[in-house]
Amino acid sequence: MSAIESVKLTSEDTLVILDQTLLPGEIVYRTLTTQEDVWQAIVALQVRGAPAIGIAAAYGAYVELVRHPYVTVAELRQTFANVKAYLLSSRPTAVNLAWALERLEKIVQQPRANVEDVLQAVRTEAEAIRTEDAQVCEVIGRHALTLLKKEDGILTHCNAGGIATAKYGTALAPLFLGNEQGYSFRVYADETRPLLQGARLTAWELQQASIDVTLICDNMASIVMQQGKIDAVLVGCDRVAANGDTANKIGTSGLAILANHYGIPFYVCAPTSTIDWSCQTGADIEIEERSGKEITDSWYEQPMAPPAVKTYNPAFDVTDNALITAIITEHGIVRPAYKENLAEHLQLT
Ligand SMILES: CSC[C@@H](O)[C@@H](O)C(=O)COP(=O)(O)O
Numbered sequence: 001m002s003a004i005e006s007v008k009l010t011s012e013d014t015l016v017i018l019d020q021t022l023l024p025g026e027i028v029y030r031t032l033t034t035q036e037d038v039w040q041a042i043v044a045l046q047v048r049g050a051p052a053i054g055i056a057a058a059y060g061a062y063v064e065l066v067r068h069p070y071v072t073v074a075e076l077r078q079t080f081a082n083v084k085a086y087l088l089s090s091r092p093t094a095v096n097l098a099w100a101l102e103r104l105e106k107i108v109q110q111p112r113a114n115v116e117d118v119l120q121a122v123r124t125e126a127e128a129i130r131t132e133d134a135q136v137c138e139v140i141g142r143h144a145l146t147l148l149k150k151e152d153g154i155l156t157h158c159n160a161g162g163i164a165t166a167k168y169g170t171a172l173a174p175l176f177l178g179n180e181q182g183y184s185f186r187v188y189a190d191e192t193r194p195l196l197q198g199a200r201l202t203a204w205e206l207q208q209a210s211i212d213v214t215l216i217c218d219n220m221a222s223i224v225m226q227q228g229k230i231d232a233v234l235v236g237c238d239r240v241a242a243n244g245d246t247a248n249k250i251g252t253s254g255l256a257i258l259a260n261h262y263g264i265p266f267y268v269c270a271p272t273s274t275i276d277w278s279c280q281t282g283a284d285i286e287i288e289e290r291s292g293k294e295i296t297d298s299w300y301e302q303p304m305a306p307p308a309v310k311t312y313n314p315a316f317d318v319t320d321n322a323l324i325t326a327i328i329t330e331h332g333i334v335r336p337a338y339k340e341n342l343a344e345h346l347q348l349t
Contacts, residue, residue: 016031017030020163039087058130065119076108080108084104093288095275133273144171144234144333150184152232157249160269189214190221193217239275240276248317266324267328270328292312324338
């Protein structure tokens with residue numbers, strides 16, 4: 001798989017991100033030094049994918065915290081509260097954002113002798129979030145690989161690859177790991193309108209890893225399934241409710257309905273950091289709505305739609321748990337009934 005890192009913290013306490021909006025044409029890294037820089041990069045999808053957003057937010061909070069002078073730990077805690085609220089407002093659906101900032105908040109609240117000790121502990125925690133994510137993704141990949149056969153045709157949507165995480169990705173992790181073990185998957189990548197994460201990022205990442213990838217438009221998913229080209233659908237997720245309902249990139253629920261129709265297994269790869277126990281069902285998950293310009297103005301020089309046409313641009317949809325064959329976490333493979341089995345899987349009951 002590509003050795004490219006999507007998010008890293010430098011020794012000068014700045015955040016460096018790979019600008020994913022310029023891929024696959026250009027590999028450009030951007031240095032972010034303030035919370036405003038980080039907020040803007042997340043909103044613009046320069047850094048994207050639920051786990052990578054969480055890592056960027058954790059590093060971003062640290063980068064902002066170290067910029068300020070503090071006399072007391074209480075002052076630092078107040079600054080952290082402001083930074084947390086601000087970064088949380090960048091994107092609403094990926095729960096990893098809140099999850100990462102809440103991990104830092106616990107560290108900030110712990111009793112420590114002085115400001116320097118708190119800052120050092122925050123840095124260590126932010127680094128741990130990134131290191132753990134790489135480990136978690138690799139384990140998800142190993143579990144998911146047990147569900148696949150050597151020459152399977154796989155359909156995937158959006159980008160749940162290495163650059164959407166610290167390393168390996170979630171839905172693409174079994175493909176990278178299988179490839180290293182001599183599997184010869186045939187992967188179909190949905191282009192993923194309107195922002196083309198499938199075409200620009202997934203097709204690129206798989207090509208870099210020499211995995212057989214075929215790019216299709218989103219509306220071609222039915223025909224490739226009907227023609228018997230697909231043995232499994234693998235997707236990532238931005239938030240999983242306690243009952244297994246799953247929010248992922250817009251178009252995912254349609255794929256799940258198609259997969260169900262054609263009797264094809266539909267797998268969700270979900271680090272436990274994307275499970276949100278406070279959402280009982282998918283109806284509790286906030287769905288980000290983005291500018292209609294992404295639909296009307298993104299890709300061609302000439303207008304893609306008539307002027308002032310009304311648009312509706314939800315960035316995610318929720319797949320009903322009844323359509324999900326299994327959810328794969330770093331702890332293993334969970335099958336329905338998700339309400340009971342997810343909690344038991346994570347030993348919460
Ligand atoms: C491992 S990434 C999982 C999800 O975050 C991914 O599938 C997805 O939908 C990303 O959406 P994006 O809007 O590009 O951040």
